Amino acid sequence: DTAVSQTPKYLVTQMGNDKSIKCEQNLGHDTMYWYKQDSKKFLKIMFSYNNKELIINETVPNRFSPKSPDKAHLNLHINSLELGDSAVYFCASSQESRGNSPLHFGNGTRLTVT
């Protein structure tokens, strides 16, 4: 049973399109995250939700909009895709929003914008 699952695994699309990545966790965690891993493998947080409430919103273009319909799901919608959006996007969850509860990551979605 996959704990944090995100779909699709690969996404290839053209500039200007709108796309979504879905994420679901079955761990019963309260907090979910989106991270972006760039071509140099650097991981940076984008958003975090705790019980459907946005608690971390990094400096991310407003073309990126997260949506959390319930605490087990956190989707990422991206409008007007640009070449620079090409990266691997990781969804993650943790039991608590702070402390030593580790993040459990999904397997990532590799987004390629052409």
Added chain:
Amino acid sequence: AQTVTQSQPEMSVQEAETVTLSCTYDTSESDYYLFWYKQPPSRQMILVIRQEAYKQQNATENRFSVNFQKAAKSFSLKISDSQLGDAAMYFCAYRLNTGKLIFGQGTTLQVKP
């Protein structure tokens, strides 16, 4: 600003030998948490080990252990009896009180048979 620095972009170790990956961080907080994650070629992010800053005892998980030096703001990872399956990119991470997890740049570990 809190930062995490991994000064070794690449390391290599002979199978069955021991290797240490270094990590330093910068913070003004007294209470925080540190983690090491492993990312094999499959791309999956796997938790290796974690350390609470208030604990003096170094964390250990089987062949993996840390050397946590709070005053020096250093958190190195030691892998004993290295195995081929240990080959991966290793990320050191620091968790702020806000919950944000900040990652270092990563160290690619090669294990030679």
